[in-house]
Amino acid sequence: MSHTYAAEEVWLPASELVADWDSGFHDLLLGDRLRMSAYAEAIAEVVRPGAVVLDLGTGTGILANWALEAGAARVYGLDFAESVLATAAQRLGDAGFADRFVPVAGMSFDVALPERVDVIVSETLGNLVDNEGCVAILADARHRFLAEGGTMLPISAQCYLVPVSATTAHQRVATGEVHGAQAIAGSDGGLGARDPFSLYYDTIVPIATHLASPRAITSHTFGEDAIAAATVSTPYTVRRDGVFTGFKGYFVSTLSPSVALDLSGDDIASGSTSDSWKHAYLPVRQPVAVRQGDRLVLDFAWIPRGSLGNDYRWSGRVVRRGEVVAEFDHGTAAVVGGAA
Numbered sequence: 238m239s240h241t242y243a244a245e246e247v248w249l250p251a252s253e254l255v256a257d258w259d260s261g262f263h264d265l266l267l268g269d270r271l272r273m274s275a276y277a278e279a280i281a282e283v284v285r286p287g288a289v290v291l292d293l294g295t296g297t298g299i300l301a302n303w304a305l306e307a308g309a310a311r312v313y314g315l316d317f318a319e320s321v322l323a324t325a326a327q328r329l330g331d332a333g334f335a336d337r338f339v340p341v342a343g344m345s346f347d348v349a350l351p352e353r354v355d356v357i358v359s360e361t362l363g364n365l366v367d368n369e370g371c372v373a374i375l376a377d378a379r380h381r382f383l384a385e386g387g388t389m390l391p392i393s394a395q396c397y398l399v400p401v402s403a404t405t406a407h408q409r410v411a412t413g414e415v416h417g418a419q420a421i422a423g424s425d426g427g428l429g430a431r432d433p434f435s436l437y438y439d440t441i442v443p444i445a446t447h448l449a450s451p452r453a454i455t456s457h458t459f460g461e462d463a464i465a466a467a468t469v470s471t472p473y474t475v476r477r478d479g480v481f482t483g484f485k486g487y488f489v490s491t492l493s494p495s496v497a498l499d500l501s502g503d504d505i506a507s508g509s510t511s512d513s514w515k516h517a518y519l520p521v522r523q524p525v526a527v528r529q530g531d532r533l534v535l536d537f538a539w540i541p542r543g544s545l546g547n548d549y550r551w552s553g554r555v556v557r558r559g560e561v562v563a564e565f566d567h568g569t570a571a572v573v574g575g576a577a
Contacts, residue, residue, distance in 0.1 A: 244503075245406035245446075247518065248416040248439040250368065269513040270505075271498070276360060277303055279492035283390050284309050284356055291315060291382055293345055293359040293374070298325030298338070300358050305334045313350055315341040345374055353384035359391070359459075363546065364439065364500065364514045366396040366488045367539070370546045372457050379460030393458045394490035397501065398471070398551075399451035400533050402479035403518060406440050410520050433520075434567050437549065440518035441510065442485040443503045448527060449473035451485075451501070454537050468538040468550075475531040481563075482524045484535065484551060486517035519551045525563040532556040538568070 280300060284290060286308030292301040295314035304312050314329075316322045319342045329338040341348055357378055361371040379389060409415060410433045452471050475481075487500040487510075500516065502509025510516070527533070538550040550568030554561045 244443050245403055245440055247406055247409045247414065250437055250439050269511055271511045272513055275492055275496055275498040276300055279390055279496040280304055280358060281307055282493045282495055283388050288355040289352060290356045290358060291350065291354045293357055293378055294361045295325050296321055298329050300360060301325065301338060302329060302332060304358060305337055311337050311339060313339045313341050313354065315345055315348065317344050346377055350382055354382055354387065355384055356388045356390060357383055362394060362488060362490060364488060364517045365486045366394045366455060366457055368546045370542065373541060375459040376462050389460045391459055391490045391492045394488045395453045396455045396486060396488050397451040398454050398484045398486050398535065398537065400448045400473055400481055401442055401446040401483060401485045402448055403442050403446045403482050404480055406442065406518050407482035407520055407524060410438065434522040435569060438518045439515040441503060441505065442516045442518055448475050448477065448479050448481060449533065466540045468536055471535045471537065473533040475527045475529060475533055478528050480524045481527045481533065481555065483518060483520035486519060521565040521567060525555050527555060528557065
């Protein structure tokens with residue numbers, strides 16, 4: 238899938254459209270320079286000759302292919318999409334790995350493996366880390382599939398949020414200039430969104446739009462028990478005058494002891510950020526003119542949906558010289574209006 242990106246183009250969130258991923262989206266993944274190089278290096282570092290590996294969410298099988306090239310004795314390739322899994326099996330068979338690649342169809346919570354594995358490899362991360370439910374998925378996988386002393390790849394990830402003055406992205410959300418916007422037409426939005434501001438989006442948000450320093454909002458060590466619903470309150474100091482239009486979200490993940498995957502950059506062409514993940518853009522309905530020195534307080538909440546990811550709420554206030562000058566409260570349908 239080829240595309241020349243303009244700053245602040247807006248897409249529906251890929252993490253909310255997993256069931257609709259087609260061959261074009263898998264081609265996008267395969268063409269993502271940042272993703273591909275980081276995972277290739279991490280797998281080469283972690284997978285030792287003779288290892289048994291689970292590629293959880295194998296897709297077209299590229300991660301399994303790298304594990305087999307590293308000398309894995311066997312790779313179980315798990316995916317819920319049987320047609321995609323068949324493509325992976327065909328590709329790996331053509332590469333000479335038919336006797337060492339074992340396709341497993343189904344959802345990870347519902348399948349069993351005939352043996353424990355030495356390494357679990359997965360790329361089920363969303364751009365807010367847990368959009369696709371990777372925390373619960375990998376916790377279950379570690380408990381049921383990983384051998385004692387085995388290795389998780391990725392090891393951990395942190396989600397960062399930063400207030401931005403992304404006026405072009407905000408206008409595109411407000412006017413419906415969203416790639417795939419037909420999916421949110423109608424009263425329920427198709428994704429549970431009541432209106433365009435009850436959803437987050439995939440967008441490349443330039444660093445130049447930042448109004449403050451990014452802050453780590455959540456931190457996950459994969460394989461540990463999933464985090465229950467929670468709210469994190471985070472203050473920011475506005476560094477420059479601008480128009481606050483929402484938040485940019487991204488992750489930084491430790492894939493292996495020597496390899497990090499960092500989405501904080503803003504240039505796909507140079508490989509400083511990701512073509513397939515992009516950033517998350519969490520808009521506010523009413524933009525707010527802010528000044529240097531203002532305090533912006535974010536209350537970020539999430540309600541896990543297991544393997545279906547999370548619902549999110551981003552609410553808060555802008556404070557100037559001790560007085561609240563603006564408030565905002567947005568989020569996906571299951572969170573706004575309910576306890577978080």
